[in-house]
Amino acid sequence: HANLTQNDVQRRNRIIQLLSDWGLITIMNEGKITDIAPLNQIKVLAYKEKHEWILETKYNIGKKKKTEE
Numbered sequence: 001h002a003n004l005t006q007n008d009v010q011r012r013n014r015i016i017q018l019l020s021d022w023g024l025i026t027i028m029n030e031g032k033i034t035d036i037a038p039l040n041q042i043k044v045l046a047y048k049e050k051h052e053w054i055l056e057t058k059y060n061i062g063k064k065k066k067t068e069e
Helices: 006-021 047-052
Strands: none
Touching: none
16 A cells, blocks of 8 residues: 555645646646645756656556566
8 A cells, every 4th residue: 555645645736736837737626626735845857957866756656566476
């Protein structure tokens, strides 16, 4: 089970809001995006700076566990 925290949800909501502000997505029900993390908790990287950072994913969405036989 993933350890999804309230802060994770708030950061996700901030990212959704940023993508909408930039015109990259349309939020279908903006009323559901209410609990948003402060902008200082999100670091937006320019693609050219990507190599300067170690990017780690906390969750793998849609990846199934491998079962041992």
